Amino acid sequence: MSKKKTARIDLIVHRVGEDMIHSARTDFNVAHAVNTTKAVLSSLGVARGVVESTLIDTRSMSNADLEGFGKDLAAALLSGEVTGLYSKTASGCRIQLGICVDDPLLKTVPWEFMFWPDLQTAPHPHRCVARLVPGTDIKPLPPLKLTSGGRVLLAVAAPTNQPNVDWIETEADMKRIFAANTNDTDLKSIDFRLVEAATADALRKAVQNFDPHIVHFIGHGRPDGLWFLKHRSNAGSVVPTSMLRNVLASDSTRLVVLSACDTANVGTDIAPLIPLAERLVRGGIPAVVANQMPMSLRSVATFCAALYSDLLQEGDVDWAVNNGRIAVGVAYANVNAATVEWGVPVLYRRPGCSQLFTAG
Structure with a gap:
């Protein structure tokens, strides 16, 4: 950079x-x-x-x-x-x-x-x-050296009553990028964990036990909540925004990434006028990356690869998100939908909280 x-x-x-x-x-x-x-x-x-x-x-x-x-x-x-x-x-x-x-x-x-x-x-x-997002009186967390002892949790929720979610490429890209930026092919310097087929309660317990610095959710969203599997069922239901802070974040969480459509959408037809991502920041999460419109899985994987690469190198979430937007715009410049997909990801954060991690 x-x-x-x-x-x-x-x-x-x-x-x-x-x-x-x-x-x-x-x-x-x-x-x-x-x-x-x-x-x-x-x-x-x-x-x-x-x-x-x-x-x-x-x-x-x-x-x-x-x-x-x-x-x-x-x-x-x-x-x-x-x-x-x-x-x-x-x-x-x-x-x-x-x-x-x-x-x-x-x-x-x-x-x-x-x-x-x-x-x-x-x-x-x-x-x-x-x-x-102003107004929170929670003390900002100090920047963390993510490449040494960082904890990253990837959560996947794919209910059978929603379209299929192809998350394998994003997981592979995340592991590859973390390994490349730490010179650690076995990911011993970064603790990377996966919660697959997640119910909201299973993810809540995993977050509280693991205390991650980054939580990345892949699944389906709406302006008023996220889809999770029901208990003892492959079908799913929406967990409302009011409960999601308790599901997605712990005391150490600096960043939540929502690879789910409409999680930064105001949704005036079905939801309150405060986007889900903004509500999470109001609840104390320093920064949330979400999508204000639908986004293809192809572009999600490209965006996330560039996001994490830049975040591991520089630590500033503003520039990392910007780098992800540029990567999508360059990779799919001749694809109709991708002409505009680069602008779909939105970063909500507290003032003064762009430098989430230390560089290198």
Whole structure:
């Protein structure tokens, strides 16, 4: 990864009537702006629908269409004094942009597709996006050297009343990457465990006994919960969001990765307006990676391989997620759905918690 200087910009966005109010800050500056959103937000809603249709191959979104959507997103986020602050800060720097929104409509917007105006591209190795979740008073966990004594738990839940989940490739990639980054083919320096055919209670017990630093769930999700197997049954049922903090995390857990569709989706038709991933961070998990729309298993495996490779080398979850997005965009550039799949993964985290692990 580039050793360019890194600058952070935290951007708080909320609506007042038909106006969108921006407050941006860096370590050295603060800026405020008002942007009229009536036309902008309606166009973003239409474009989001095209993105979702492209993912299920019922429509096609060209690279030009995606670029136009990304420019609309940039226009909605960067306006007035905030534009000036971004331009001044971004000169010669890598930028970590943290977006905090409290409005249900703004939460539905896939900000991850933003087209970076100064670089004329997205995604980009010098720009990353995370969604910040303020309000938790839990003390942040210190960065951990994951390559020495790290504990990683992979949980798989594939009920027979849901589509088949092919998780073997992701497991193999994770083991290969952990081995390569620790020069340890037997994975003795990282404790890697698998919970297969998981019920919620079995996973809860495994998490509490193992106390993992990373929990990776592969299965099916909805905005209001995750599918697990029922006790003594191959069928499954949804465990609601309110219970999932107790299932997925222990005191040492720094990161939860949800390879499950719609786990970062607001889901206004069937669920409360706070996405599952955001609720988990509100419950005390430092960082959660989830999907705001459906994502193919092919792209999930590619994303996770790049995510973990970067996380083991650098330790910063913002850049690791960004590296995963880039990997998907490059690997499947000529596949219709994959034209937009790179923007599906979303990172929710607490402010000040990007450096989850120490580098190397």
